[in-house]
Amino acid sequence: xxxxxxxxxxxxxxxxxxxxxxxxxxxxxxxxxxxxxxxxxxxxxxxxxxxxxxxxxxxxxxxxxxxxxxxxxxxxxxxxxxxxxxxxxxxxxxxxxxxxxxxxxxxxxxxxxxxxxxxxxxxxxxxxxxxxxxxxxxxxxxxxxxxxxxxxxxxxxxxxxxxxxxxxxxxxxxxxxxxxxxxxxxxxxxxxxxxxxxxxxxxxxxxxxxxxxxxxxxxxxxxxxxxxxxxxxxxxxxxxxxxxxxxxxxxxxxxxxxxxxxxxxxxxxxxxxxxxxxxxxxxxxxxxxxxxxxxxxxxxxxxxxxxxxxxxxxxxxxxxxxxxxxxx
Amino acid sequence: xxxxxxxxxxxxxxxxxxxxxxxxxxxxxxxxxxxxxxxxxxxxxxxxxxxxxxxxxxxxxxxxxxxxxxxxxxxxxxxxxxxxxxxxxxxxxxxxxxxxxxxxxxxxxxxxxxxxxxxxxxxxxxxxxxxxxxxxxxxxxxxxxxxxxxxxxxxxxxxxxxxxxxxxxxxxxxxxxxxxxxxxxxxxxxxxxxxxxxxxxxxxxxxxxxxxxxxxxxxxxxxxxxxxxxxxxxxxxxxxxxxxxxxxxxxxxxxxxxxxxxxxxxxxxxxxxxxxxxxxxxxxxxxxxxxxxxxxxxxxxxxxxxxxxxxxxxxxxxxxxxxxxxxx
Numbered sequence: 185x186x187x188x189x190x191x192x193x194x195x196x197x198x199x200x201x202x203x204x205x206x207x208x209x210x211x212x213x214x215x216x217x218x219x220x221x222x223x224x225x226x227x228x229x230x231x232x233x234x235x236x237x238x239x240x241x242x243x244x245x246x247x248x249x250x251x252x253x254x255x256x257x258x259x260x261x262x263x264x265x266x267x268x269x270x271x272x273x274x275x276x277x278x279x280x281x282x283x284x285x286x287x288x289x290x291x292x293x294x295x296x297x298x299x300x301x302x303x304x305x306x307x308x309x310x311x312x313x314x315x316x317x318x319x320x321x322x323x324x325x326x327x328x329x330x331x332x333x334x335x336x337x338x339x340x341x342x343x344x345x346x347x348x349x350x351x352x353x354x355x356x357x358x359x360x361x362x363x364x365x366x367x368x369x370x371x372x373x374x375x376x377x378x379x380x381x382x383x384x385x386x387x388x389x390x391x392x393x394x395x396x397x398x399x400x401x402x403x404x405x406x407x408x409x410x411x412x413x414x415x416x417x418x419x420x421x422x423x424x425x426x427x428x429x430x431x432x433x434x435x436x437x438x439x440x441x442x443x444x445x446x447x448x449x450x451x452x453x454x455x456x457x458x459x460x461x462x463x464x465x466x467x468x469x470x471x472x473x474x475x476x477x478x479x480x481x482x483x484x485x486x487x488x489x490x491x492x493x494x495x496x497x498x499x500x501x502x503x504x505x506x507x508x509x510x511x512x
Numbered sequence: 513x514x515x516x517x518x519x520x521x522x523x524x525x526x527x528x529x530x531x532x533x534x535x536x537x538x539x540x541x542x543x544x545x546x547x548x549x550x551x552x553x554x555x556x557x558x559x560x561x562x563x564x565x566x567x568x569x570x571x572x573x574x575x576x577x578x579x580x581x582x583x584x585x586x587x588x589x590x591x592x593x594x595x596x597x598x599x600x601x602x603x604x605x606x607x608x609x610x611x612x613x614x615x616x617x618x619x620x621x622x623x624x625x626x627x628x629x630x631x632x633x634x635x636x637x638x639x640x641x642x643x644x645x646x647x648x649x650x651x652x653x654x655x656x657x658x659x660x661x662x663x664x665x666x667x668x669x670x671x672x673x674x675x676x677x678x679x680x681x682x683x684x685x686x687x688x689x690x691x692x693x694x695x696x697x698x699x700x701x702x703x704x705x706x707x708x709x710x711x712x713x714x715x716x717x718x719x720x721x722x723x724x725x726x727x728x729x730x731x732x733x734x735x736x737x738x739x740x741x742x743x744x745x746x747x748x749x750x751x752x753x754x755x756x757x758x759x760x761x762x763x764x765x766x767x768x769x770x771x772x773x774x775x776x777x778x779x780x781x782x783x784x785x786x787x788x789x790x791x792x793x794x795x796x797x798x799x800x801x802x803x804x805x806x807x808x809x810x811x812x813x814x815x816x817x818x819x820x821x822x823x824x825x826x827x828x829x830x831x832x833x834x835x836x837x838x839x840x
Contacts, residue, residue, distance in 0.1 A: 205774025209654050285840050306840055315840045323800045323829075326537050445530060446530065446537045446792070447530055447533045451788060451792065456784075457782075458698070458779070464779065465777075468779070472652045475651075491840075492839075493823050499652070504821070508617055508820070509614050512639045512820070
């Protein structure tokens with residue numbers, strides 16, 4: 185039996201908790217610590233035996249950590265934590281602000297090269313597994329179109345936007361892909377689809393006492409960037425209903441490449457996810473890529489990487505011989 | 513503009529023709545020759561400007577070939593050609609006899625290491641892209657089940673088996689996945705499915721004159737290994753109907769991983785292909801992986817590889833910066 189890969193977690197929200205659980209499913213890994221910016225005594229890990237420590241104290245535990253999984257948010261945590269921690273640890277993160285990936289990659293790459301570490305950025309399902317399928321799609325069928333649909337799923341960013349509307353006490357927003365659009369794409373037709381044709385948005389809103397429902401609805405459906413370009417429904421519900429029916433975090437979506445062979449035939453490739461828990465699945469992806477980060481580091485590699493750079497065999501605990509025999 | 517990757521093709525059947533067409537879709541590649549065991553004067557490439565030569569003469573053209581794509585069959589051609597040609601060229605092949613992959617890998621690996629070449633074996637969609645999805649599925653969701661369904665599609669091996677039945681003049685066989693079984697798996701239920709529950713088989717048969725239809729049907733549906741374990745339908749048709757309605761080579765299928773996060777939620781990942789042309793798509797995959805073979809060879813790598821060993825970025829003609837910016 186080879187030694188277990190020693191994982192640590194930085195940040196303990198939904199993603200951190202999911203990561204703890206995913207490490208527990210991995211026989212070749214062990215969790216050596218959870219590091220938090222909160223008071224550690226207020227954090228209850230799933231396994232009470234796992235030490236919870238202050239993130240500020242993490243340097244004292246460098247020799248207990250092969251890979252540090254960063255479970256902070258892309259907006260406030262990772263832009264600073266990513267480079268800072270990659271300078272001292274092999275890291276895996278799920279940075280998902282698409283537009284800022286190039287500059288984030290650069291910052292992490294500089295830190296990781298200087299620190300002699302491997303840092304996998306933007307790991308998860310989008311960015312992540314969906315990105316891989318976009319790449320495979322256009323590399324294999326260069327003549328064609330790629331379509332990404334999201335949902336049905338809870339969008340954190342859009343839910344936050346609804347919550348900022350005056351008169352809203354609480355809210356969730358679901359992104360719903362259009363079944364008609366998906367069927368059209370699946371048929372190999374390669375339609376040009378507007379934003380409105382691809383997805384609809386469903387909001388479930390709890391009003392503050394005395395708020396005007398019509399005014400709130402209008403403020404939501406006309407909100408630029410978030411809702412104005414979509415068909416949006418707003419349903420007002422009670423706080424109890426919100427708690428009872430809308431506290432799960434399902435998500436998913438589709439990447440479809442519709443293309444044509446050199447000899448003229450239609451070829452359609454579809455990748456889809458149906459997730460009962462978005463953070464639960466993202467954690468599972470992070471943990472598989474932590475295995476790859478550890479192996480790359482052992483092999484002497486240095487610097488930032490993305491899912492595009494990782495040979496799939498590195499994700500599996502099985503040997504190359506087993507993989508060829510059982511899965512090829 | 514960097515120099516184009518110089519591709520050559522060994523074997524010019526459906527797969528070779530598809531490969532020629534797929535190279536023509538790739539702006540960073542050029543086809544420098546088609547090599548055949550037939551009389552070259554009898555071979556008509558899609559592009560008349562491409563030289564067609566005897567496979568026996570290929571060594572005289574080594575300095576015109578960066579990667580040789582092997583388009584022969586797995587039963588009779590590749591077991592011999594694969595190692596022999598990997599000793600002298602970087603190769604990509606679609607060896608698909610699952611049970612023999614380990615020994616084929618060894619033979620090609622020895623030849624490629626001795627020859628200082630890179631040889632990618634078993635590239636296509638199954639083995640190939642389906643294998644990748646089986647690996648990703650179990651690496652990311654270690655607690656779960658993987659289901660592979662094939663079809664609806666023309667099976668060459670099963671069609672050949674029907675053609676060997678006395679009284680059969682011509683025939684095709686389609687493998688059809690059970691919609692009920694797929695729906696069950698998609699639901700996250702993780703059923704245990706028998707061979708009979710997963711697929712049905714549809715045969716379209718042209719009888720020889722005087723042959724007894726009932727006898728032929730009985731011989732087909734009771735044939736061990738090929739049909740006895742399946743629900744099989746046999747439809748007798750005229751030779752004209754066979755030509756008119758059954759000369760395309762559609763195929764496809766599904767790889768579904770149904771698993772559970774560490775925190776208990778159901779997560780379902782599905783990869784599916786709907787192909788108007790099986791050899792057309794396989795060729796497209798071979799050509800994308802030829803790009804990877806060339807890059808690995810340039811980077812000094814040596815030996816046999818499978819799709820498991822190839823970082824996805826190597827398949828794309830785009831730079832790592834472009835991939836991160838546009839596809840991640």
